[in-house]
Amino acid sequence: MTTEQPTARPAPTRLWCERLVTPVGERRGVLLTLADGRVADLQPVAAPPADVERVAGWTVPGFVDTHGHGGGGHDYATLDVDEARAARAFHRAHGTTTALASLVTADLDTLVAQIGTLAPLVRTGELAGLHLEGPFLSPAKKGAHTESLLVPPTPEAVDRLLEAGDGTLGMVTIAPELPGALAAIARFVAGGVAVAVGHTDGDETDARRALDAGATVATHLFNAMRPIHHREPGPVPVLLADERVVVELIGDGFHLHRDVVAMAVDAAGLDRVALITDAMVATGMPDGGYTLGGLDVVVRHGEARLVEADGSPGSIAGSTLTMAAGFAFLVSLGLSIPGAAHLAASTPARRHGLEGRGTIEVGGAADLCVVDDAGRLQRVLQDGVWV
Incomplete structure (x- = not known):
């Protein structure tokens, strides 16, 4: 490497x-x-x-973060390779020795150009792969993604991204209820790309169909997906219970209540939970104004939210978490050091096929x-x- x-x-x-x-x-x-x-x-x-x-x-083991957008004032969604390297260096200093670089929703031309910028870093081993968090997401659960840029996963779009990645794509997030989603999941999996269920307004049936089509990851479980209801369970129970799935959890105590994190770990087990940061450019930076995928973000007390039209804070927009802080958070929940190491290193490395990492x-x-x-x-x- x-x-x-x-x-x-x-x-x-x-x-x-x-x-x-x-x-x-x-x-x-x-x-x-x-x-x-x-x-x-x-x-x-x-x-x-x-x-x-x-x-x-x-x-x-060195921490393995399979979902992060940037940090230290630097963004992976860039056409400047030095910008991406600076984001990588920031997280390396905070314990992330292996990382997938996540890209937010953009038009296909921009995504292809960003992939072209980052792909050489995958080939040299500076990055373990690329994660496309969009544009195949539900408008109803878009989170911090530009709604006008969301598109269904047509065969043409899927093939164009696979061709641009040329073996460097590690994961793509898809809302399985979208038209053509199941075929797209199968196509990505056949191309060697892990598929994550996320940013979805689908129900439990949609989630099961996605897993049967080859999806194996839950993008930041609970966040940006239909919540649990006792008569309409939605995707969360399916994703928690199915042994084929590794569930991402953002361990900052803000995206998820401590009790919910503990419950999810108990339900899925150490071998099926991956600690992630979902970190954005403001990670490690002072409170203030930033952007994510072209959207304005305000960070207050370390919590990132979109800026609404009236200037008020809106939806959560990524995190300002490092894997180091997430690891300590897991330990504060009562997890042992070896248990936290499972979630922060061993499980994500094994589930994503990152040989020689995470142990x-x-x-x-x-x-x-x-x-x-x-x-x-x-x-x-x-x-x-x-x-």
Whole structure:
């Protein structure tokens, strides 16, 4: 994997980790040997050797964010590759060692151009793939997407995006009740692209049909989809219960109440929940005015909302969350550090087929985050180099 790396410190070759989260659980006192950006060896050693760098606290897999739009004042929806790299660097510093870049709804010409800008970053490994969150969304659940640019997933539109991506598309969000949606889901899946059910006003039947057609992800579960009613359940119970689905949760305590996050994790289990940020350009920036997909956004107390015609705050417009903050939020709910690592790294990596990512094991990427007992990020290592 080729990425831009800091050069101020030499890459460590051996680390002694006080507490290490591996695919089989927590291990104490582990000596990691790193080579060529990979984990070359992993051995129990009770005490740190004198010539080895000691890592206190918890060493967990580097975070994997499969849904984020930008951060640090920078946007992935751009024709400037350096702008995209700056957004990636911001989230890397906050623990995201693997990321899909999400694009909001735009006209097809613009999306194709944006894909063309980002695709080289996928091919060099700086990004793990691209996520198209639009334009195949329900106008009734559009959220922070421009309604006039929403279109049905016609075969022509689907094929044009697949051709533009040329193997770099990792995921596309589709409202399954739209005309042609089921055929589009099958076409994307056949093209190697994961399909997510989201921004949907469809019901439980629409959700089941989407899964049978090949959809395997729920875009930010609960948000921008028909809510649960005791006589009209909608898509949420289906997506929570079906073993084929990984459900995204925005772990900021604003998009979802703490109790709802805990309920969803209990219902789906650690192997089917992916922590995401849905972060936008304002992440890590002061409160104020920003844009998302050409729409005006106001951020107050770290909460991003669209600006209505009268100037008042409207629908939620992405988040200002980092994976580091999301990880600590999960721990604050009572999740163990290994449990939070499942949601922030292992599960999204495995469900999206990101081999060598999301776990700490021999042969895997030397992508690590160090957190304290409260889940607060202390250090980040990517490809064997401290960030």
